[in-house]
Amino acid sequence: MNVDLKTYIESGKAVLGIEFGSTRIKAVLIGQNKEPIASGSYTWENQLVDHIWTYSLDSIWNGLQKCYLDLLDDVKKKYDCKIKKLGAIGFSAMMHGYMAFDEDGNLLVPFRTWRNTITQEASERLTELFDFHIPQRWSIAHLYQAMLNKEEHVGKIKSLLTLAGYINWKMTGKKVVGVGEASGMFPIDIKTCDxxxxxxxxxxxxxQEKGYEVSLRSLLPKVACAGEMAGQLTKEGAAKLDVTGELEAGIPVAPAEGDAGTGMVATNSVRPRTGNVSAGTSVFGMVVLEKELSKVYDAIDLVTTPSGDLVAMVHCNNCTSDLNAWINIFKEFTKLFKMDISTDELYKKLYKNAMNGDADCGDLVAYNYFSGEHITGFEEGRPLFVRTPESKFTLANFMRTNLYASLSVLKTGFDILFKQEGVQIDKIYGHGGLFKTKGVGQNILAAALNTPVSVMETAGEGGAWGMALLASYLIDKKEHQSLADYLKDEVYKNNIGIEVLPEKKDVDGFNMYIDRYTKGLEIERAAVGVL
Structure with missing residues (x-):
């Protein structure tokens, strides 16, 4: 038992971050050195209700409470104590989406998550109106689409929130979100952080032309930069979070952030010329820009860091789902022959063997499109693996091809930044499931982007840890200390990660592969039309 940490927790100095992911709610408690000292989690799933991907309010609160109880159990087991006070707390969630409330605080329509692709008309019209790319996921696209559809609830809306903003409101009584989260609701002026x-x-x-008198500022939550207060935990908030009734009110609350912002913090990539790639079921990459882009790109979303710096985001719907499906086929094979090989070992062996394949994958090509990809122009997808009679069809090339496919759409978006916009970047940080096997996903990403890629052990703690760091910054920052400097000096001073440099043969090989991939998109298009 660590007595020092027990005392630290009982004195109310520990800091908590909680993040609502797509499939898991996670809580991370951090100690004096900003390291995770306890955690809790709860698995949940979205539901498709009347063709809308959603989570019910009951599932949101049940999930939060179960996650916090799991954290309390972990604290009890490790330190034999309870949590009654905290130094600070912060809440995060998957970005974007639509939660519309009336004047009495009632939810008018079920929560519409980022996963819904029902706002294409609004997205296109607003992009043209603003001369600024508005993705379908953004809250303002959902609002305008509801107006275009003449949905009955629109005239009753008194506040519009994301999931993170909703939690912040119920915990503090204040409708406040961090600037990074706000930047996924409506475009931000980086000069004013608003x-x-x-x-x-x-x-x-x-x-107004559509018949709606709207004061957008009264609907949207207030914007706060990292380090500003978003309120204090109220008695009602404490009771909703901690059903044991032990947690005290009055805890400082950091501005609610989205998973993109917490991912930047958890990978130390909030400074200009840094970036990160999160690769799991989906994949998105973010680069902190030194200046604005020269024009609007449908493939590039513009958001901000939690401190308000401009960020270019390349968001792709598909990453490892097709890879996982192939691994499952190999798993069935091992069971058929009664081989005792764990799934983890299969991943490790097959991924590592991929690095023995040809740099250009031996003239093979794959499309991992379980769903559509707006960057390459697909509203639907069909997973495909394609080869010619002359292709070098080996196991190593097969696996390498599927690994390349998981990052091909991302590379297409990043090529716009690097080749068309001349964006300069010093380092990319990788995190997520694709990077678990050392020397594989990291090396392939370095080849795809022709950029050094670093992976840190702590990146696996994810957004909940990133949110805890933002809450810690709120109470611990020195005067005039930026978030980037705080992370460098207080969190990552002894953790720079393991860096991999791109190798020329791999960069050239990926470029040859992406040429073949781009030409073959017509095959994918034909499959969507036929199958």
């Missing part, structure tokens, strides 16, 4: 006033005016005028 919503873009000119675009607000344009939207309100357009809404």
């Amino acid at each position: 919503y873009n006033e000119e675009m607000i005016t344009k939207f309100e005028k357009k809404a």
